[in-house]
Every structure is written in structure tokens, then in C-alpha cells.
Amino acid sequence: MPSTRVLVRQSPYQYHCSWFHCISCLCSISVLVTILVLAAHSIYVYPSCEDPSCWDFTTSLYRSLNYTASPCDNFYHFVCDGWKSSHGPNEFVFSELQAMVAHAAVNSLLRVGHAPSLRQTAVQKAAVMFKTCVQVFMNRVDNTDSLKSFLRSLDLLPPRPETVDVLDVVVGLALDWNVPVFLQMSVEHDTIMDGMQTLYFSRSRHLMDWFLRRSRMEGWALHNYVVTCSQIVDYQFNAEALIFFENYIMSSLGALTETAHVTHTIKIADMENHTPGILSSEWLDVINRHLPEAALLKASDTIRVTDIAYLRVVSETILDDRRRRNGQLLLYVAWFVIQFLGPFASLSLVTPSFANVKDARNYIFFRCFEELNLLMPYAFGAPFAVESVPVKARDDVLTMVLVVKNALKESFLKSKWMDNATRSIAILKLHTMRTIVAYPDMVINALDEYYAHTPDSSAVFLDSRMRAWYVTMRSRKDRLWKPRAFDYDFRLTDVNAFYQPLTNTMIIPAGIINSPFYSAKYPLSVNFGGLGHVIAHEIVHGFDDDSIREPKDGLSRDWWTMDARTQYEQRVRCLKRMYFPLGLNSYDRSGRHVRGHRRLRGSRAGPEGVPFAAPEEQRQRQPRCAAHEPLYRRPGLLCDELLQVVFESQGGRPRIFVWRAAVQRSAPEHSRFCQGVQLPPK
Structure with missing residues (x-):
């Protein structure tokens, strides 16, 4: 008890x-x-x-x-x-849809499970890299030691040998590591040489973006940014001298815009004619140091240069630095590498260049997204693409493509100005045009093989990034001077569509196969008004004045008869005159090409919406073009056909489905926001 x-x-x-x-x-x-x-x-x-x-x-x-x-x-x-x-x-x-697609793609990648340290799949490689980049975004890691090691490997930090050549460093950064200081250097198809893999030079887009971002910074903020970066990498930049020198660089390189999109083919032997102070033999020697033996250049070989005036100014800048012999340009290269790779190393390297930490984090996140999407576009976007575009949706889009192709074929057959010889080749090109919907088939069955050359990702994003780009650039350089392969190289997350003339291929990425362009819940007429309009636009690119010399195999040769070409060019001139009042001043009133840049190319592929966007006073000046009367001058078209907006009753309110925006930056301001959509009858 x-x-x-x-x-x-x-x-x-x-x-x-x-x-x-x-x-x-x-x-x-x-x-x-x-x-x-x-x-x-x-x-x-x-x-x-x-x-x-x-x-x-x-x-x-x-x-x-x-x-x-x-x-x-x-x-x-x-x-x-x-x-x-x-x-x-x-x-x-x-842009709202693009943001949603990007977020969904990131979420799909972040849901990828634990990855082993060795023998990773392609998606695991991309997922590990992105997750480790997000660690920088969250300020949970600091990779500045990796950044300093990379700078020392290129002799960009003291003690620095006197033999370091700035041209060799700049070319090596671009060709080996995809770090474009002044020049973006890539291996791409040459449209002039029937798709042969060729070396391309162009201006550094990141440098131009930095100039723009820097112009918005206060002077004290820029000074603090330089000082902070120098302290982190244990090398004291003279902030005032560096900023003053960058002002000189900006005034020299940032003002060139007229030739920014014009590409020239240049023999290596003739490079010295365009690059003051740098001989052709020096260019040949420097470039070959960074090419594999099988791809070495000869003096008789050619390269493609976009914006030759920019290349000239870069050469003059290097020549001026050699005359001064003070190493100022090499110091600036080191600063640029820190600024370019800083978002992958440490949040503290980025924060001083923004008004607050939130903006700095957003920038790091954006750079992580863009870097992975550029380095491994298929592995990065595969989880999202496969989830968001099921097999039935791909089949539906392919059916839409066939319907649009048949409509264009019928138009060819009814054409009164196209002769039989030209018509037969045009129909053959249309029939053999390939279509990639959402993603290439190899994303399902051969993605790991496609990225077999990419090394396994490690716990340090910057190290993974540098190794992956070095191997990727080496793989691309191995293809120099070889015939083109049927590859794709597009981002699955893009809310856009493309036509590749070299392979006669239309590409419709997974990103655009979403509402409001397409939905399995929408009526067929709505999907045709949205995505069908885009499909038609891209198909017609195969027959615009940039692609008419490329038949079904993509090789550049003229397959038009003289009479058909005369008839075609007459109509093109008329269309150019019709567009002139809209502010597209690349052409004069006679339709003669003025500046060497075909800014109307996209409009000619799908001009149906732009004329409706013209202000009323411009419409009154619009010239008449006989059989090619502007659409808005045709009685009743605007109300009876163009404005066929589909409504669905939802809670007593009409729901508007059809909406299309023009993202063609070459178009005038008012036509970039939205264009009319002409739906098929019924």
C-alpha cells in the first residue's frame, strides 16, 4: 500500500x-x-x-x-x-510568361534529388551547379579563393612576369574560359561557307551591359565597389586611376553602334588592315596558341567579325597600352575578370555595386540562371520541358504545324506570279522543313551522351563553371573547319520560336507552348490564333529575302528563275515602301537598302500586325501598292477579320484568350508592344 x-x-x-x-x-x-x-x-x-x-x-x-x-x-x-x-x-x-517559365524551370531543377560526386547524369550536373550557385546567392559560401587562384593562373595578380601579353590574355580568356573581356569569340556555322564551323569575333555583351549598369551608379558607390573588390582579392587597385581608365575605355568602345550588327568575312592575312598596330602574323600566333592542333589556322583561312569598327578600336586600345608600357590595360583586365566572375564567387563582391542586398541577390540569381542555360541548355531545361509539355501537347503542336504548312502550300499552288520551276522547289523546301517541338528527341534518350564531355560538378560552383566551360570550349574548337552537323543549340525555356536556315529547321521551345499561346484546354481556333500565328511566322522565315537562296538542304545557291525573282523583288520593294512611314529607316522611299542592315526581315516574315499599329497621321501618308494594298486599307478587314477576339463566358464576364506581342526590337515603339492577330475562319 x-x-x-x-x-x-x-x-x-x-x-x-x-x-x-x-x-x-x-x-x-x-x-x-x-x-x-x-x-x-x-x-x-x-x-x-x-x-x-x-x-x-x-x-x-x-x-x-x-x-x-x-x-x-x-x-x-x-x-x-x-x-x-x-x-x-x-x-x-x-515578359510575365517568360518569368513564370524561368521560375518553373528553376523549381524543376531544384527538385532533382541528391547527386553522387562521380558519374553524374547530365541533369544532375546541371542541378548540382545551379544549387551551388544558389549557395552564393544565399551568402552561405565564399568562393573568392577559387577566384584568386584563377587570376594567379593567368598572371593577372602580382608578382606578374613582364612577358605577359595583354592580347594573349584577352584571347585566351575568351577562347578557353568563355570570359569575354573585350571580345566574344565563338565557333559557329558560317552561312557563307555552307555551314562550315568558323571562328566568330564580336563585341563583349557583358562589357556593354556593365557600361550601362555603371552609368547608373553614383561616383562614391563605384569607388567603394572597386575598393571592396580589391580588398577581397588582396590586391590594392588604385580606384581613381582604374575608374579614370575605364572612362577612357567606355568613351572608346561604348559609343560604337552603327556597325554593331554587320558581319564581315576577313582573311587572317588581312587582319592587320583592320587592327592598327597588331600584325596579321601576331593574330595568327596568338589565336593558334589556344586552338587544338587539328584546328590550327593558316594565313589563308578566314574568320567572321561582327562590328569591325569595334575590333579596330580594341586594337588601338591595346596598341596605346603597349606604347605607355605601364600595364594599365592588364590591370583593367584583372578588374574585369573579378567583376565578371564575382557573382559566382561571393555576395560581398557584388553587393557594393547595387543599392541594396536584395538587388545584388537578384543579379546573382539572374547570372546563375543565364550561365547554366547557356552552358547546358538541354540539361538545364529538360526537367521543366518534359513536365510542362506532355506527349499529347507535342502531337497537337505538330498537327498545327502540318495544317499551317498545307495552307502555305495551297498559297504556293494558287500563286499567279511564281513559275512552276520555282514553285516546285519551294514546295519541296516546305515539305522537308524539320520541326522540333518543345525539345529535341535526344533529351529523352541521349542527353547523358550529349553532355558526356562535361565534367562532374563539384561543391564549389566557380570551379565547376570554369572546368565545364574549358572542356566545352575545347569541344567546340575541335569542330573548327569541319562540315556542319545537324545540331540545335537552343534554350528550352525561351518564350520564343526560331527558324534555322542552314538546316531548314523550325524550333518551337517548350517555353512558348504555354498559355496564352497554347493550352490543351483552349479551343483549336484559340491555339491557332496564338501559337499557330507564331508557327506561320517562323515557316515564312524560310521564304523571306534572307532565306530564298537556301533550298531544302540549307546550302547557299540560287534556285529562283529570273522571272520569279523579278516578281518577288518587286513585291518586296513595295512592302519596304509601305513600312517606311513607320520609322524603319533602313530603307529609303524607293525601297533601296540604306545602312546595310536588314531591319525589316522579321516584319517581312509576318507583317500582318504592324500596319495596324501605325498612328493615324502616318496612315494618311501610307503609299498604295497595287495588289499589295496595306491590310488596314481594305474595307471591313479590321472589324470583320482582324479583331476576332475569342470570348469565353466566365462568371458573366468575357474572357479574352487571344493576345500576341511583338518582341522585335527593330520595330518602332508602338509596334513592339502588341500586334493584331488574324484568326482563321471559324
Whole structure:
């Protein structure tokens, strides 16, 4: 009995003690969950809905319309006034879709499970790299030691040998590591040499982007940024001298725009005619140091140079530095490498160049996304593409392609100006045009083989990035001077579509096979009005004036008869004159080419919407073109055919499905935001 009484007296204590443990446990779990939620929110700032079927653009479309304007009087103001009032001039209607696709792609990649350190699959390589890059974004790692080691390997940090040549360093950074200081150097198909793999030079896009970002910084902020970077890498830059020198670089290189898109073919032996102070033999020697033996250049070989005036100024800058002999340009190269690779090394290397930490993190996240999407586009986008575009959706899009092709074939057959010889080749080219929907088939069955050359990813993103790019650039250089292969090289996450003339291939990435362009829930007419319009645009690119010399095999040879060409060029001149009042001043009023850059190419492939966007005063000046009367001058077309907006009753309110935006930056301001969509009958 005593023992029983003791137990009775002790039981309340034990009861309260167990409650105390339970409450403590629950509190601990709550705190842990809160921390995880906050951490996850700071990483995954993405929409809660990742299924494209729930991406509803109805609200955005309602806000875009101007209900006080009449669509028959001014279609542009009716559709775009609401959008323009709430968005900047550089934003486009489907930028929201691109952001959603990017977020969904990142989430799909982050869900990839644990990866082994060896023998990783292609998707695992991409996933590990992106996750380790996000660690920099979260300020959980600091890879500045890896950055300093890379700088020392190139003799960019003291003590520095006097024999270091700035031209060799710049070429090596571009050709070996894909770090474009002044020049972007790549191996691409040469359209002039029937697709032979050729070396291309162009201006560094990142350098131009940095100039633009720097121009928005306060002077003290730029000074602090340089000082902070120098302290982190243990090398004291003279901030004032470096900023002054960069001002000189910006004034020399940043002002060139007229020739930015003009590409020339240049013999190595003739390089010295375009690069003052740098002989052709020196170019040959420096480039060959960074090429594999099987791809070495000869003086008689050619390279492709985009923006030759920019290359000249770069050469003059190098020549001027050689005359001064103060190593200032080499010091600037070191600074640029730190600034370029800084987002992959440490948050503290980026934060001083932004107004706040949030902007710095957003920039790092953007650079991580772009870097992986450029380095391994198929592995990076494969999880998203396969999830978001099921087999049925691919089949539906292929069916749409066949319908549009048949419509164009019927147009060829009914053409009164195209002779039989030209028509037969045009139809053959149309029939043999390949179509890639969502992703290449090898993404399903040969992705690991495609990226077999890419090394396994490590726990340090910067190390993984440098190793992967070195091997990738070596693989591309091995293909120099070899015939073209049927490769694709496109990003699965792009909300866009493409036509490759060299392979006569139309590419429709997974990114654009989403609402509002396409949805399995939409009626067929709506999908044709959205994605079908894009498909037609890309198909017609195979027959615009940049591709008419390329038959079905993509080789450049003239397959037009003289009479058909005369008839075609007459209509092209008329179309150019029609577009002249819209501000596309690459052509004079006679249709003669003015500046050497074909800015109307995309418009000629699909001009149906642009004329509707012309202001009323410009419409009055619009020239008549006989059989090619501008669409808006045809009675009744605007109200009866163009403005066939599909409505669906939803809660008593009309739901607008059809919406298309033009992202062609060469078009005038008012036509970049939105263009009319002409739907098929019924």
C-alpha cells in the first residue's frame, strides 16, 4: 500500500512533466518550420502554381485594354493603352510568361534529388551547379579563393612576369574560359561557307551591359565597389586611376553602334588592315596558341567579325597600352575578370555595386540562371520541358504545324506570279522543313551522351563553371573547319520560336507552348490564333529575302528563275515602301537598302500586325501598292477579320484568350508592344 500511495502522489508530477516535454517539442518544431519557411521563401521566390494550365492571364489582359477606345478606329490604343500606362517602355506583354517559365524551370531543377560526386547524369550536373550557385546567392559560401587562384593562373595578380601579353590574355580568356573581356569569340556555322564551323569575333555583351549598369551608379558607390573588390582579392587597385581608365575605355568602345550588327568575312592575312598596330602574323600566333592542333589556322583561312569598327578600336586600345608600357590595360583586365566572375564567387563582391542586398541577390540569381542555360541548355531545361509539355501537347503542336504548312502550300499552288520551276522547289523546301517541338528527341534518350564531355560538378560552383566551360570550349574548337552537323543549340525555356536556315529547321521551345499561346484546354481556333500565328511566322522565315537562296538542304545557291525573282523583288520593294512611314529607316522611299542592315526581315516574315499599329497621321501618308494594298486599307478587314477576339463566358464576364506581342526590337515603339492577330475562319 505505501508504494501505491507513493505512485499516486508522483503521478501528477509525471503527468505535468510529460506535458512540459510535449510543449517544448512543439515549440521547437514550430521554430524550425518557421526558419525553413523563411529560408525557402528567400530562395524560391516563384509562383505557387507551377502547372502551366493554371497560369491565368485574364487579369493582365483586362488591365491592358482601353475600353474607351474603339478597336475599329484605333486598334493599337484599344489593346495597348492600359499596358503602356502601367509598364515601362522596354517591357513586353509576355515578359510575365517568360518569368513564370524561368521560375518553373528553376523549381524543376531544384527538385532533382541528391547527386553522387562521380558519374553524374547530365541533369544532375546541371542541378548540382545551379544549387551551388544558389549557395552564393544565399551568402552561405565564399568562393573568392577559387577566384584568386584563377587570376594567379593567368598572371593577372602580382608578382606578374613582364612577358605577359595583354592580347594573349584577352584571347585566351575568351577562347578557353568563355570570359569575354573585350571580345566574344565563338565557333559557329558560317552561312557563307555552307555551314562550315568558323571562328566568330564580336563585341563583349557583358562589357556593354556593365557600361550601362555603371552609368547608373553614383561616383562614391563605384569607388567603394572597386575598393571592396580589391580588398577581397588582396590586391590594392588604385580606384581613381582604374575608374579614370575605364572612362577612357567606355568613351572608346561604348559609343560604337552603327556597325554593331554587320558581319564581315576577313582573311587572317588581312587582319592587320583592320587592327592598327597588331600584325596579321601576331593574330595568327596568338589565336593558334589556344586552338587544338587539328584546328590550327593558316594565313589563308578566314574568320567572321561582327562590328569591325569595334575590333579596330580594341586594337588601338591595346596598341596605346603597349606604347605607355605601364600595364594599365592588364590591370583593367584583372578588374574585369573579378567583376565578371564575382557573382559566382561571393555576395560581398557584388553587393557594393547595387543599392541594396536584395538587388545584388537578384543579379546573382539572374547570372546563375543565364550561365547554366547557356552552358547546358538541354540539361538545364529538360526537367521543366518534359513536365510542362506532355506527349499529347507535342502531337497537337505538330498537327498545327502540318495544317499551317498545307495552307502555305495551297498559297504556293494558287500563286499567279511564281513559275512552276520555282514553285516546285519551294514546295519541296516546305515539305522537308524539320520541326522540333518543345525539345529535341535526344533529351529523352541521349542527353547523358550529349553532355558526356562535361565534367562532374563539384561543391564549389566557380570551379565547376570554369572546368565545364574549358572542356566545352575545347569541344567546340575541335569542330573548327569541319562540315556542319545537324545540331540545335537552343534554350528550352525561351518564350520564343526560331527558324534555322542552314538546316531548314523550325524550333518551337517548350517555353512558348504555354498559355496564352497554347493550352490543351483552349479551343483549336484559340491555339491557332496564338501559337499557330507564331508557327506561320517562323515557316515564312524560310521564304523571306534572307532565306530564298537556301533550298531544302540549307546550302547557299540560287534556285529562283529570273522571272520569279523579278516578281518577288518587286513585291518586296513595295512592302519596304509601305513600312517606311513607320520609322524603319533602313530603307529609303524607293525601297533601296540604306545602312546595310536588314531591319525589316522579321516584319517581312509576318507583317500582318504592324500596319495596324501605325498612328493615324502616318496612315494618311501610307503609299498604295497595287495588289499589295496595306491590310488596314481594305474595307471591313479590321472589324470583320482582324479583331476576332475569342470570348469565353466566365462568371458573366468575357474572357479574352487571344493576345500576341511583338518582341522585335527593330520595330518602332508602338509596334513592339502588341500586334493584331488574324484568326482563321471559324
